[in-house]
Amino acid sequence: MTKLSVNLNKIALLRNSRGRDFPNVVAFAQKFIALGVQGITVHPRQDERHITRQDTLDLAQLLPWGSAVEFNIEGYPSEDFLQLVEKARPAQCTLVPDAPDQLTSDHGWDVIKHRQALAKMCSRLQAQGIRVSIFLDPSLEQVEAVPATGAERIELYTEAYAAAYGSNQLESVLPSYAATAARAQALGIEVNAGHDLDLQNLSQFLQIPAIKEVSIGHALMVECIEQGMTSVVAQYLTICGEAA
Template sequence: MATVLSVNLNKIALLRNSRGRNYPQIEHYARQCLQVGAGGVTIHPRPDQRHATYDDVALLKGVVQEFSGKELNIEGNPIPEFLDVVLKNSPHQCTLVPDQPDQLTSDHGWDLITQSKQVAPIVEQLKAAGIRVSLFMDPVKEQIELAKQVGADRIELYTESYASSFQAGDYTSVLEQYKQATEYATSIGLEVNAGHDLDLRNLATFLTIPNIKEVSIGHALIVESLDQGFTNVIKQYMKIV
């Protein structure tokens, strides 16, 4: 089965928020993603709502419902406000991420050695509401085992170290670490997602790892869209002027 692409729309929301009005519309870009074949859309609303907002969850749920077989994934730190929005809107998947309130971007997975007691009841609550639960994790066997013990359905492997090693040109050993982590997770009944700094250059190599169910890609996808479409738009403006 092919890996599902879930497009993270946070950067669209960030651009919208910078002008104080609803342009660009996050719903418009969500529809474009799904129309051309993406399997789902993702947002990661942070407590300060500097890009995706809690209101965006309901908007995107409505868009995804227009398409058969597509999914909505909501990522975030399970603070009460976040959980209230997730439970109210029942996305297909909730990915729990151990971000701090002022964190620029996600930079580590859960430490379930110390955080299992915090995470387990939240996982149980979300699953009771019919929401698939994924935990943002580093590729560490001991931590992955604990993800299974706290009841997660999936893990999302934090792939920044792979992306950095790929950029440096020496990624073989790091890729093997992710392969072994994926094999172990699968062997104990966890499904595996992946995300963070995956892009057009490094994704195909990463997906030589079997059984990656889903990749969530946002920042790189938006930058690559600018690279591949920017000059075309300038040419259209030049025809007008």
């Protein structure tokens, strides 16, 4: 079974557009948890255009370290970010190579180039009992460098898969994800996935064995608007429950 972690960034973005605490991020986390999701994800950015530092700390109170529902904080590992993660102490931190002004995540780490810096970050966070995942493109060359960082997991950046889904390109794209996941697992590294996964394309992606967790936000929120939270979450949980 694959765990479903819901990214709440779009709830925070909607709230911030009106200047008051509605919709409330923690309240929506509670709604998703009540529907059975196994994780909550946030991606706080320096400009706080959606999730804020305070949101992160509030969610940390709802989901303290050791909770059955895991809290995942993802983002670029600036010193401010690392200090926030240490204070919040989530179950997992996903390190993402985002620029401060970047609209959304659009590439994985060059682990070969940054392995020493990543190793220091991993060690620092792991000292607090925080599992570390590294955002990664499907690349056998890059995954070979991950063990040197000490990270327990990678998160496969799935935009290329989502863009190819439903086209002839999928036949050449999906095997690269499967090969990267298989190599990571052979190296003792667990595999997460996320970015542009949705109800249409998730099932085929999860034919890749032993994906531990998918983090889904943007598409899931749109689908909730169209179909309702209860129906959408139930569909995702069914797909994840049927995963290899």
